[in-house]
Amino acid sequence: xxxxxxxxxxxxxxxxxxxxxxxxxxxxxxxxxxxxxxxxxxxxxxxxxxxxxxxxxxxxxxxxxxxxxxxxxxxxxxxxxxxxxxxxxxxxxxxxxxxxxxxxxxxxxxxxxxxxxxxxxxxxxxxxxxxxxxxxxxxxxxxxxxxxxxxxxxxxxxxxxxxxxxxxxxxxxxxxxxxxxxxxxxxxx
Ligand SMILES: CC(C)(COP(=O)(O)OP(=O)(O)OC[C@H]1O[C@@H](n2cnc3c(N)ncnc32)[C@H](O)[C@@H]1OP(=O)(O)O)[C@@H](O)C(=O)NCCC(=O)NCCS
Numbered sequence: 001x002x003x004x005x006x007x008x009x010x011x012x013x014x015x016x017x018x019x020x021x022x023x024x025x026x027x028x029x030x031x032x033x034x035x036x037x038x039x040x041x042x043x044x045x046x047x048x049x050x051x052x053x054x055x056x057x058x059x060x061x062x063x064x065x066x067x068x069x070x071x072x073x074x075x076x077x078x079x080x081x082x083x084x085x086x087x088x089x090x091x092x093x094x095x096x097x098x099x100x101x102x103x104x105x106x107x108x109x110x111x112x113x114x115x116x117x118x119x120x121x122x123x124x125x126x127x128x129x130x131x132x133x134x135x136x137x138x139x140x141x142x143x144x145x146x147x148x149x150x151x152x153x154x155x156x157x158x159x160x161x162x163x164x165x166x167x168x169x170x171x172x173x174x175x176x177x178x179x180x181x182x183x184x185x186x187x188x189x
Pocket of ligand 1: 108146161165177186
């Protein structure tokens with residue numbers, strides 16, 4: 001009884017603190033179901049469809065981690081469709097393009113999705129800020145295994161499964177299972 005109360009109260013406080021620490025300029029449209037603290041950052045727009053859940057319990061990082069959603073520039077957009085379940089510690093950083101997550105997508109714990117390398121590869125230009133950003137598009141019903149990383153410019157086709165701890169560096173079609181670093185097709189259905 002007391003434990004339930006402390007758990008709820010502790011997590012609610014954490015959620016409030018992260019909301020307070022978030023950047024007020026970030027445009028957040030829609031109302032996700034927030035079970036884990038969420039930090040919003042940046043000058044762009046984050047849009048949620050219906051029934052988007054952020055965080056899950058019981059699952060690792062529930063009490064000591066957070067969701068991080070950053071739309072760094074004004075033109076940056078993160079768009080969530082409907083009925084999306086994100087387990088704990090999702091990080092999405094969209095610098096200058098878009099990250100789109102389709103309906104019914106499932107996301108495991110500790111997944112990172114980025115639209116940029118954040119630095120040029122050429123050492124002389126590495127901090128010039130002129131690096132490329134490319135949209136990420138995760139189509140409906142995709143299942144992303146825990147600890148996976150989705151890199152800039154990637155499209156993942158409908159129903160595709162991303163195996164645990166994959167690093168996805170290029171686009172893949174629908175109805176396949178992909179995995180590894182760099183991710184490759186393991187099987188199809
Ligand atoms: C991808 C996955 C669904 C495959 O499960 P499965 O259909 O039972 O497949 P198997 O375990 O029989 O493996 C099939 C092949 O995929 C390979 N494989 C499985 N998981 C892999 C991974 N994470 N990375 C790379 N290869 C993987 C296997 O080595 C095997 O290769 P082989 O045919 O050359 O021997 C499963 O391994 C996985 O990663 N699930 C995601 C779990 C998760 O993170 N859930 C989120 C919690 S909310």
